Amino acid sequence: MKNSYDIIIVGMGPAGVSAALYAHRAGADVLVIGGESNALDKAEKIDNYYGVPKGTSGPQLFEMGVNQLKDNNIDTVEGQVVSIEWYGDFAVKTVENLFTAKSVILATGTARRAPKIEGLKEFEGRGVSYCAVCDGFFYRGKTVAVLGEGEYAAEEAAYLKNLAEKVYILTNGQQPKTVIDGVEYIGKKLAAVRGETTVQSVKFEDGSSIEASGLFVAVGVAGAGDFARKLGVELNGSNIVTDEKCATNIPGFYAAGDNLGGMLQVAKAVYQGAVAGSESAKFVRSMKG
Numbered sequence: 001m002k003n004s005y006d007i008i009i010v011g012m013g014p015a016g017v018s019a020a021l022y023a024h025r026a027g028a029d030v031l032v033i034g035g036e037s038n039a040l041d042k043a044e045k046i047d048n049y050y051g052v053p054k055g056t057s058g059p060q061l062f063e064m065g066v067n068q069l070k071d072n073n074i075d076t077v078e079g080q081v082v083s084i085e086w087y088g089d090f091a092v093k094t095v096e097n098l099f100t101a102k103s104v105i106l107a108t109g110t111a112r113r114a115p116k117i118e119g120l121k122e123f124e125g126r127g128v129s130y131c132a133v134c135d136g137f138f139y140r141g142k143t144v145a146v147l148g149e150g151e152y153a154a155e156e157a158a159y160l161k162n163l164a165e166k167v168y169i170l171t172n173g174q175q176p177k178t179v180i181d182g183v184e185y186i187g188k189k190l191a192a193v194r195g196e197t198t199v200q201s202v203k204f205e206d207g208s209s210i211e212a213s214g215l216f217v218a219v220g221v222a223g224a225g226d227f228a229r230k231l232g233v234e235l236n237g238s239n240i241v242t243d244e245k246c247a248t249n250i251p252g253f254y255a256a257g258d259n260l261g262g263m264l265q266v267a268k269a270v271y272q273g274a275v276a277g278s279e280s281a282k283f284v285r286s287m288k289g
Contacts (some may be wrong), residue, residue, distance in 0.1 A: 001075065004100045005031045006284045008092045009277075010081050010227070011107030013040060014266045015257030017065035018273030019105045019280070020074050026281035031099060032069055033092065035078030039109050039258060040266075049266045061266070081108075082155040084227045090252065095151045102287050103252040103280045106240065107273060108224045108259060114217050115147075115172065119193030127199025128215050132156040133230045136163045139214045143167075145202055147190070148218035149174035152226075156218040157183045168210060170202065172219075186210070224259035236261070246276035252287075254280050 007023050009016045012034025020032045043058025052061065069076050079094040089100045114120060120128055129135040132146075136159060145168040146157045153169055157180050160167050166184070169176065173189040188204040193215055195201065203209040218226075225238045233248045234241040239261035246254045256272035258264050 001077070003098065004089075005029050005075070006101060007031070007103045007105065007277075007280050008033065008090065008099055008101040009105045009107060010034070010084070010092065011105075011109065011257065012066060012069075012076070013062065013107065013109060013257065013269065014065060015269035015273035015276070016105070016107035017068060018270040019107060019254075019256055019277035020069055020273075021072060022274045022277030023105075023281045024072055024074050024277075026278060028281040028284055031075045031077065031101070033077045033079060033081055033094060033099075034108075035080075039264070046266065080151055080221050081227075082151050082222060084231060086231060086250070093155075102284045103254065105246075105273075105276045105280050106224050106227060106253070106255040106259060107257045107269075107276070108227075109257060115190075115219060117190050117193060119195075120215075120217070123193050123195060123199050123215075126197065127195060127213060128193060128217065130217050130226060131229045132159045132216050132218075135214070135216075136160050139164050141165050142213040143211060144214040144216060145170050145210065145212045146216045146218055147172060148220070150177045150218075150220060152220065152222045153218040154178045154180050155222075156216050160216065164214075168212065170215075224255065228255070244275075245279045246272055247279060247283075252280075252283050 006029040009019050009032045020030050023030050040058035040062040046056050083093045085091045090104045092099045140163050143166040144164045146153050147170050149171040157167050157169050169185050171187045191205045192203045201209045201211050228240050240255040240259050242248050242255050246256050254276040256276040257269040
């Protein structure tokens with residue numbers, strides 16, 4: 001498989017598939033990356049979407065969408081995206097590969113929720129961060145911790161390792177999915193984040209604690225808000241802000257579906273995907289002159 005495309009779509013649900021179909025029919029060279037858990041996995045029956053037989057389940061609808069991509073010869077990759085960066089073109093990194101594109105459409109659904117740990121919410125912006133690229137600079141030469149067990153946590157820790165004096169990965173009782181050299185892993189369950197005006201330590205359920213000036217939350221897989229925040233995309237809370245063309249404030253970067261908030265329905269996701277796919281294809285044509 002090649003590594004350079006006109007458009008990369010992150011997310012293989014209704015918004016992502018719709019975006020891919022419209023961009024492909026507009027003549028764009030498209031890659032769709034997805035396969036992680038999505039909202040359709042939890043839908044037992046979908047009886048309110050046009051043309052779907054009564055009793056169709058969420059997973060069945062998801063499979064129908066993936067088959068549409070294959071029937072239209074649109075390239076797909078099953079995997080987890082761990083970072084999106086911009087270097088003139090967009091660089092989309094998965095666990096195993098790096099792809100580039102002129103435009104990106106983010107269709108990953110709603111952002112995940114942080115675990116309920118005492119002090120986590122209270123210290124947001126005062127030592128608790130959700131973006132190593134955004135805030136890592138402020139912790140040069142200090143001790144920091146990353147909360148998470150997966151590839152996303154490892155990506156954040158690898159970035160912080162070049163800045164901080166010491167980096168912990170706190171898996172909160174989970175088994176780590178990957179190991180980064182030079183980072184200390186602690187598997188104990190977290191109890192609280194402590195400090196006065198800013199974070200000073202993290203306490204575990206067994207009563208022990210570690211000193212840390214910052215705690216970076218990277219639980220599970222990276223969500224839409226995580227990618228957007230790193231690129232400087234405007235957010236409204238955890239929702240991505242777009243115009244009526246599903247364009248963000250970053251040229252070439254579009255978003256569609258549940259990550260925009262509002263009515264969390266397949267019908268809306270499909271419509272926004274169609275708009276984002278069409279507009280992204282127009283953007284690519286303008287870039288090519």
